[in-house]
Amino acid sequence: MSRHFSRAKDGSLVVRMEPEEVALLQQLAGELTELLENPSADDAVRDRLFPRAYLDPTEETAEDEWQRYVHQDLVSGRLDALKVLVDTLPTEPGKRGRVEGRLTEEQEAAWLGVLNDARLALGTRLGVTDDDDAFAVDPDDPMYVAWNVYAWLTALQSDLVQVLLAGVPPDGHE
């Protein structure tokens, strides 16, 4: 798969995709938005996106208070990022039938968050484990398409992370 993200000289992030990839991202963003706006009570994906802060059962009061403080903000943050991604999906005609777009620093953070959330949601549904190789799934597997989407998301996010990491100074600022 050719590179999807690259850093332009003016500092913006260039996105280049096949139109089919843009359509797939739009569809996934819609499904994730639906899931966040209408959470089912007992959902493994919800538990993975919004874990507990305290494992200790004697901290139940603190856990409840913490959830009250942060849960809605965490939901809103994810929904906002989804809106940003949908609004900045590439539309300009580029080379070889691809479409192009440019992202600001804030927008690229939203893209990174959505790609990660989409992989967490899909990975949880698929029951991904440390040993799974999404590229080795049997074409007869009923989840074959979902595994391929997961592998594609992984490649996409990996590409984006490489570009973003290249812009982070190695020294840190503790």
Next chain:
Amino acid sequence: MTAPGITVPDTVEELLGDTETEQEVPWVVIVWNDPVNLMDYVVFVFQKLFGYSRAKATQLMRQVHHEGKAVVASGTREKCEIDVARLHAHGLWATMQHDK
């Protein structure tokens, strides 16, 4: 995302009591291994959120991956609650507990 606000204690006793306990036993933030998050993404998040060097962020990521978990931050209950929320916002599986 906004951070939790500062809670004003109802009584002086609550203020003093909490303060002493929190100082004696610090809290730690733990990140747990999960099969989805990419190694480089975890390094990026540790650098972004905590300002760690690439070397320290990478060492913590490796510890999470190989040992199943790692302490990535510590401090007061309030600070750790904010750190956990920021990690959750980035999709990392983080919890907090007393540093016993």
